Structure formats: structure tokens, C-alpha cells
Amino acid sequence: MVIRQASSADVHAATQLLYQAGEQLLCSIFGNGDKATALDFLMSAWLHEAGQYGCNNHWLACEGNQPVGIITCWHDQLPADFDHQTLVSITEYFGIAESLNVIARSQHIAESLQSPDETQLGIGHVAVDANYRRKGVATAMLTKMEQLATFYGKQTLILDVETHNLSAIQFYQAKGYTKKGVQPPFLHMFKAL
Template sequence: MIWLPWQLIKTMNIVIRQASPADVHAATTLLYQAGEQLLCTIFGDGDKEKTLDFLNYAWMNQSGQYGCSNHWLACDGNLPVGIITCWHDKLPEDFDHQTLMSITDFFGIAESLSVIARSQHIAESLQVPSQNQLGVGHVAVHPDYRRTGVATALLQEMVKQAVKHHKRSLILDVESENKGAIQFYLTQGFQKKGVSPPFVHMSKSL
């Protein structure tokens, strides 16, 4: 069967689909939960509301790291209850440029310099996917839907994306203090590959 990006996958009562601009409010709330402390430090300088305002803005721009076009949602009916994204060498050529544009358009040139500096400091600790790897990120599940298979279904979607793009492994970074997430990924077949504070690097062969 040929995988179509708009095809719906069901698990229990949950549907996995690509995100859209219309999902903005529920999706960016989940996106914020995927890395509250880091996102708030980078984009809000400690201000949650400013961080959420930026995520809403970037989501509606659609392209780039925080745009809706490269995110998938787990939905219960019309309600998004989980989120995930991925990075690889098949992304649009302007992906990084669109990410930068969202930042500069929202914050302005002067403040953007500080945002980019804070972001770069964190990025230096993250894994960069190789040609044969698909990087997974922005993983979050609504508290009411945890331990129900939602996160597993989201990871299964990333496996499909990896196969589609001829990748041999998934990689991801988890904050070292997030013991629950680390244990979950271990049960999903990931292995610890190293530590670069504040992250634990993990990978899964396909």
C-alpha cells in the first residue's frame, strides 16, 4: 500500500492526521507542553503568554520548524490531543529560512538577535539527523490521554514517514530530567546513545 500524507490512521478512537492552520489554539498548547521550560526561555525570556503568542504566529505561517505543515496531530474527534513533528534532509529548501522569518517578523530585528542567540545555545546540544536518519520532536500528549496509546500511535506515524523517505533510523532528544519520557522511549525500542546536557540522545533502528 502506498502511504498518502493525508491518509487517516486510527488507533482505538484516535485519528492521526496532518495538522492545519485551523488547529492553531489546541495544537500550540500541546506544542508548548512539549518543551515548556526551553520554549519559554527561548521565545518568551520567561514569559509564557509571549511564548504562546509566538507559537500561534509561527503556526499560522505554516512553514518552518513551528509551522503547522510539518506537524501531525492525534485527534479524538475534532479535538487534537497529541502532537509530533520530524526533521530530515527531504524538507523544503526554505525550511530554515521560514523558521527565521517567523522569528524576525514576530519579534523584530533587534529582539530576534537575542531569541536566535538563546535558540542557538540549545541547538548546540541537539542531534542533527544524518542522511539516513529521521529526527523526531515536539512530542506531547494531553494529560487526559496519556497512557492510552496516543504517543505510540504518533511514533508509528513517524516510522511511516521514515520509511517513506528511505530512512534507516529514528533519533530524538529528551531532557535528562524527564525520566518518564525516557522510560517510554526505551519501551518503544529506542536506545540511549549519549548525553549532551540538558538532553539524552536516543535512537531506534528500523
């Protein structure tokens, strides 16, 4: 198992995994209930490379050349135009008018998520292909994020998990994460390094 930086060439397998990381939320926000539209947007954003859904800020767990897991992180040392590039990927795909609807649909979710401060590394978009679950893939990706946190001089890892995702909550607890609080639809968790 290799954990590597993602690239635009990973678009098909990676965006399927990315969609699995938050199916209901992503379908609602970017597809307005339509899975095909949400997936098509994720492919477009991935190829844009920069921003929240671009390949530049994602890592893949690979078995051979096949991506079987995905993860991303957020911290205070991201490119200065990170948020702008996220918005560009949305407006390029949806156009101005529909982009306003997308932003409106995402507002409640954005307000519920934790933003990392200068001492924290935020983890997100975690998903593992169903055929590779319980084989150490997610553990390897979390280890990679701990290494990045150390590299960036962070003291804490933070993440948000949907409150109904009990198996993920139990997994994170087994890996040393502690419940921090709830802001629906998310449970906030952290791990001190």
C-alpha cells in the same frame, strides 16, 4: 484515534500541545521567561505554516476533531527554505533587534540537539494532553513517524529528550529506543528500523 497532518485551523489546541512539548525551553527562548509571549509567538509561527514551528511539518493525534497529541519530524527532504522560514517566523513576530536576542538564547540549545543525516528521521515536539496519556496516543504518533521514515527510505529514528524527563525516557526505551549519548540538557536516543 486518527493521526493527521496539522493545519492552520488547529492553531489553539495545537500550540498549547506544542508548548507542553518543551515548556521550560520554549518559555526561556521565545518568552524570555514569560509564558504568554512564548505562546503568542508559537501561535504566530504556527499560522506562518512553514518552518520549525509552523503547522506544515506537524502531525496531530485527534480524538474526533479534538487534537490530543502533537509530533514533528526533521529529515533531509524538508523544503529547501525550511530554516529560512523558521527565521522569517521569528523576525516577523519579534522584529530584527529582539530576534537577535531570541537566536542568542537558542544557540546553546541548538548546539545540543542532534541533526539527522541522510539515513535518519529526527522526531520532536512530542506531547500528549494530560487527559489522554497512557491511552496509546504517543505510541500511535511514533508509529506514524516510523511509517514516514520508511516512506523516506530512512534506516534510523533519532530523538532528543530532556535528561530530567525520566518518564519520557522510560517510555521511549519501552518502544525500542536506545540511549546514544548525553549533551546537556538532552539525552540522545535512536531506534534502528
